[in-house]
Amino acid sequence: MNRMIFGAFAGVGLLLAPTANAATLTVLVDSNTESVNAMQALTEAYSQAHPDVTFDLETRPGGSEGDNIIKTRLAIGEMADIFNYNAGSLFLNLKPIQTLADLSDLPSQSTIKPVFKPGVTSVDGKVRGVPFGAARGGGIFYNKKIYADIGLQVPVTWQQFMENNKKIKEAGFVPVVQTYGTSWTSQVLFLGDFFNIQAKQPDFAKLYTENKAKYATDPVAFRSFEKLEEIAKADYLNKDYGAATIDDGLRMIADAKGAHYPMLSHGIRALLKDDPKAAESIGYFAVPGDDDEHNGLTAWLPPALYVPAASPNLEAAKQFVDWAASVNGCETMIKAIGASGPYMIDGCALPTNLPSPVADMIPYFQTEGRTAPALEFLSPVKGPALEQITVEIGSGIKTAKQGAALYDADVGKQAKQLGLPNW
Numbered sequence: 001m002n003r004m005i006f007g008a009f010a011g012v013g014l015l016l017a018p019t020a021n022a023a024t025l026t027v028l029v030d031s032n033t034e035s036v037n038a039m040q041a042l043t044e045a046y047s048q049a050h051p052d053v054t055f056d057l058e059t060r061p062g063g064s065e066g067d068n069i070i071k072t073r074l075a076i077g078e079m080a081d082i083f084n085y086n087a088g089s090l091f092l093n094l095k096p097i098q099t100l101a102d103l104s105d106l107p108s109q110s111t112i113k114p115v116f117k118p119g120v121t122s123v124d125g126k127v128r129g130v131p132f133g134a135a136r137g138g139g140i141f142y143n144k145k146i147y148a149d150i151g152l153q154v155p156v157t158w159q160q161f162m163e164n165n166k167k168i169k170e171a172g173f174v175p176v177v178q179t180y181g182t183s184w185t186s187q188v189l190f191l192g193d194f195f196n197i198q199a200k201q202p203d204f205a206k207l208y209t210e211n212k213a214k215y216a217t218d219p220v221a222f223r224s225f226e227k228l229e230e231i232a233k234a235d236y237l238n239k240d241y242g243a244a245t246i247d248d249g250l251r252m253i254a255d256a257k258g259a260h261y262p263m264l265s266h267g268i269r270a271l272l273k274d275d276p277k278a279a280e281s282i283g284y285f286a287v288p289g290d291d292d293e294h295n296g297l298t299a300w301l302p303p304a305l306y307v308p309a310a311s312p313n314l315e316a317a318k319q320f321v322d323w324a325a326s327v328n329g330c331e332t333m334i335k336a337i338g339a340s341g342p343y344m345i346d347g348c349a350l351p352t353n354l355p356s357p358v359a360d361m362i363p364y365f366q367t368e369g370r371t372a373p374a375l376e377f378l379s380p381v382k383g384p385a386l387e388q389i390t391v392e393i394g395s396g397i398k399t400a401k402q403g404a405a406l407y408d409a410d411v412g413k414q415a416k417q418l419g420l421p422n423w
Contacts (some may be wrong), residue, residue: 026080028084186385
């Protein structure tokens with residue numbers, strides 16, 4: 001792991017504020033460039049305003065290796081004073097009641113958006129994290145020129161979406177792009193449908209975790225698999241869906257070779273890096289449900305900042321993460337890394353020149369009841385074979401009914417490994 005030191009310098013021209021707990025705080029952050037740049041900006045700004053606080057910043061790898069580092073260091077009591085990590089199911093796997101400080105009483109909690117908090121709340125009801133970065137949506141990119149040329153409206157129901165697809169195919173375009181060459185992308189339509197499940201069954205995540213609800217037998221949840229099957233049966237996919245990659249999919253949408261691409265909203269970053277103007281031809285909408293009464297977006301929460309309960313600098317670390325989750329901290333991050341999605345802090349103004357897909361997402365987050373966290377942020381249960389199952393359903397190899405049964409069995413194995421009750 002790499003280490004960088006940040007401190008304060010005299011004469012920086014900022015208003016200096018005394019800190020009750022002078023300290024050198026250790027920080028562990030994943031090595032993603034955006035994460036490192038955001039944390040550097042936060043620590044430098046905080047040290048300028050609080051000269052008695054300096055930072056020792058380490059980076060760690062992502063993926064399973066990074067997961068193991070986090071769990072090991074927490075277990076042996078050698079975790080940094082502050083670290084970033086996922087919200088949701090991976091957070092719950094850290095045994096947060098034993099390992100993480102309670103951040104429920106931080107002043108910044110009053111301006112953190114409610115949609116974020118379930119993903120960092122332990123089973124005792126204590127909030128143990130604050131947001132670090134922007135949220136993402138799980139929805140559908142669409143080409144605005146194709147929509148304009150055919151005279152289509154953004155759909156709010158699944159029936160409207162499928163009717164649009166029919167017209168798009170008749171006009172000679174690919175209705176739905178899929179990129180199973182990047183196999184995890186096969187899950188997006190399924191996972192992005194969770195808002196529609198929760199809208200009709202608000203307690204589904206709880207029942208699912210308690211082994212009282214199954215995808216194969218719950219008709220509302222089963223629709224998430226069935227939608228993949230309906231698209232496959234209608235022959236609405238690009239011919240190379242089995243080999244195409246995420247980069248291929250984004251380019252197809254930008255170049256008007258395809259009309260729809262189910263994808264997490266952060267996918268736009270890769271496209272903008274190569275072609276900054278491409279985003280203006282692309283819009284974004286939520287996975288439609290079966291009625292127009294409930295129309296909203298499934299949200300992927302940003303990572304969180306946590307403070308280990310065993311930190312020798314507990315109060316100083318809590319003061320820093322409290323500031324990082326304030327409007328000032330949020331604006332500091334935006335200046336450093338921009339806004340690829342909405343930030344989880346009320347009162348934190350976004351730039352006015354947002355890419356079109358990001359601008360399309362904002363109203364969902366601004367309207368109460370139009371976002372729901374993805375299931376993985378509400379339940380520790382997620383079967384590891386999901387992407388293989390969604391590839392098979394999306395390719396017509398297996399039916400939705402067969403895939404749902406397979407996934408329920410996969411989930412059961414995972415729940416038993418986690419030691420969850422009732423499994």
